Amino acid sequence: MTVSSTGSSTGSSIETSTGSSTVFSTVLRSEWTKFRTIRATGYVLAGAFVTALFYGFLFGTANGRAYLGASAEDQASFDPVVTAFRGLFLAQLLVSATGVLAVTSEYASGTMRTSATVVPRRGRLLAGKAALVALILLPCGPLIALGSFLISQATLTxxxxxxxxxxxxxxxxxxxxxxxxxxxxxxxxxxxGFLIRRTAGATALGSFLLLLPAMASLFPDWLARWVLTYWPTAAGMTLFTPSPVTDALPPSLGFTVLATTVLALLLAALTLFRSRDI
Known part of the structure; x- marks a missing residue:
């Protein structure tokens, strides 16, 4: 994957307000400039939307055929909303990669050292990247889900x-x-991205951990039940699963499990970012 380094000069343009401290809003503006000038991040995020549409269509088609060939009992239990969001299981890999690239693109181009020099408080630099990714995905996430929903339901209809x-x-x-x-x-x-610092490694390990619930059938029954209930991604998916499986966590608790896990990973990333050389 080719990463543009157009944003390499943006770090030096950050103005400091007190010599050693940088205004957070200025850091955020700089991170936005980096994000939009690194082509890979935009392409990957757009790919997440296309993936959601494509698999929304595929799952809508497949589940529609399964419904037509099912027994009356199975048809009665059919939930079209489940079909609507199945594509997100794959689209999430590209969403995660977007967050990875927001960090590792700077390691790849060598500009992370410049950024850390201009913004000496590394916690503020990490927070700026995290806040920028969150601000982008808060509107883009529902749009990705909406696209998957609309095309899957149109296919069923x-x-x-x-x-x-x-x-x-x-x-x-x-x-x-x-x-x-x-x-x-x-x-x-x-x-x-901060923990691994390499795009390929962070994306590969991150994807494996995200997809672990799909491998539950390979585990012993007790471990499979635990993974399908408490693994962070499985727990978080209760936020958009209308009829959770037996023993699934309620949506509020599922959100808490996922959010706590992400926060713990960010804190671990901050600890390493502060303690090791760029």
Missing amino acids: AQDVPSVTLTDPGVPGAIVGAGLYLTLIGLYGVAM
């Missing part, structure tokens, strides 16, 4: 399979919850 609309109960909340989930996944990517 085209097959004369039960579907839902935006005005149905629980749907707006599920879209907002999915957007919040993706925002936390982006922050997870930021943490992995």
